[in-house]
Amino acid sequence: xxxxxxxxxxxxxxxxxxxxxxLGLAVSGMARPEVVLDxxxxxxxxxxxxxxxxxxxxxxxxxxxxxxxxxAPLTASEYTRRVKEFDRNVVVGGAIFGxxxxxxxxxxxxxxxxxxxxxxxxxxxxxxxxLGAYAQGYVRSRLSSTTEGN
Amino acid sequence: MDTLTPLLVSDSLFPRGILPYxxxxxxxxxxAAVIYxxxxxxxxxxxxxxxxxxxxxxxxxxxxxxxxxxxxxxxVFTLGIVVGAAVWGLVLAPDPGIWTxxxxxxRLLGGGVLVGIGxxxxxxxxxxxxxxxxxxxxxxxxxxxxxxxxxxxGTAQLVQAAGVSP
Numbered sequence: 001x002x003x004x005x006x007x008x009x010x011x012x013x014x015x016x017x018x019x020x021x022x023l024g025l026a027v028s029g030m031a032r033p034e035v036v037l038d039x040x041x042x043x044x045x046x047x048x049x050x051x052x053x054x055x056x057x058x059x060x061x062x063x064x065x066x067x068x069x070x071x072a073p074l075t076a077s078e079y080t081r082r083v084k085e086f087d088r089n090v091v092v093g094g095a096i097f098g099x100x101x102x103x104x105x106x107x108x109x110x111x112x113x114x115x116x117x118x119x120x121x122x123x124x125x126x127x128x129x130x131l132g133a134y135a136q137g138y139v140r141s142r143l144s145s146t147t148e149g150n
Numbered sequence: 151m152d153t154l155t156p157l158l159v160s161d162s163l164f165p166r167g168i169l170p171y172x173x174x175x176x177x178x179x180x181x182a183a184v185i186y187x188x189x190x191x192x193x194x195x196x197x198x199x200x201x202x203x204x205x206x207x208x209x210x211x212x213x214x215x216x217x218x219x220x221x222x223x224x225x226v227f228t229l230g231i232v233v234g235a236a237v238w239g240l241v242l243a244p245d246p247g248i249w250t251x252x253x254x255x256x257r258l259l260g261g262g263v264l265v266g267i268g269x270x271x272x273x274x275x276x277x278x279x280x281x282x283x284x285x286x287x288x289x290x291x292x293x294x295x296x297x298x299x300x301x302x303x304g305t306a307q308l309v310q311a312a313g314v315s316p
Contacts, residue, residue: 013188014223018230021181025231026238028174029166033253034316040306045163046171051280053172057179058285061186077190081286084273086293093272094294096264098301103309104261105253107276108269109195112228116235118248124255128262133199136267137211145210
């Protein structure tokens with residue numbers, strides 16, 4: 001992708017982008033597991049507008065930038081879309097993520113935002129996410145060392 | 151808790167209204183767009199988990215070049231999310247102040263573990279696949295989002311039916 005610190009503005013822009021992103025998560029209510037659970041239990045469908053609204057903004061941005069803009073000013077990277085390769089893990093991982101989201105009502109970005117609104121109890125979830133990420137990384141590193149690197 | 155009739159009324163589909171949801175969603179998209187336009191980076195929230203583990207773990211997977219090379223800005227991105235949410239929750243919100251969840255700790259911890267495994271195995275989360283991937287009209291992301299939605303709804307309804315609340 002891009003080299004860090006190619007421009008003195010690189011980290012400040014990342015921070016400001018994160019700030020707006022986190023502000024949005026807090027405004028939307030996704031930082032509250034109760035709101036997410038209400039959505040998943042069909043009691044409040046508002047979350048459709050969170051994901052939908054955000055995806056429309058990124059969709060238009062990606063479409064315009066990949067078509068009309070040359071390269072990113074701070075890194076000289078070309079503009080691309082987010083297209084990842086499809087394999088079985090995309091479905092298996094999505095299913096495991098879904099069960100976890102349904103149990104807890106919280107996902108990674110929303111968890112960081114939740115901590116920001118003072119919800120220190122969410123550290124249980126963040127600790128769990130690190131444990132889960134560590135477990136899969138440990139297992140996959142062991143597996144790939146017996147087959148081939150990835 | 152009445153059943154079908156109220157579902158036809160928009161008030162009961164959206165008991166909190168739609169404005170905060172829509173405004174929040176547009177801001178989430180705007181935050182991702184700012185980073186993308188300036189740097190070309192398509193940000194997701196969950197890679198932070200693995201890239202940050204590379205600071206403290208020698209496990210091979212966390213020390214792949216793309217994680218080690220991006221781990222610093224991912225910490226900054228996450229700090230931005232925390233501070234941005236704090237600015238809303240503690241200052242700008244109509245009822246500013248610290249808010250804490252009533253959802254039980256074991257749900258947060260257990261669900262969090264599965265979220266951590268699933269997002270890394272499935273190559274993304276609600277922001278990477280759900281916002282940026284869907285915005286890219288990526289088939290991989292659309293399949294991932296459809297899968298996690300179905301499983302999340304099924305799980306949440308089962309947990310509710312089992313009488314766990316909140």
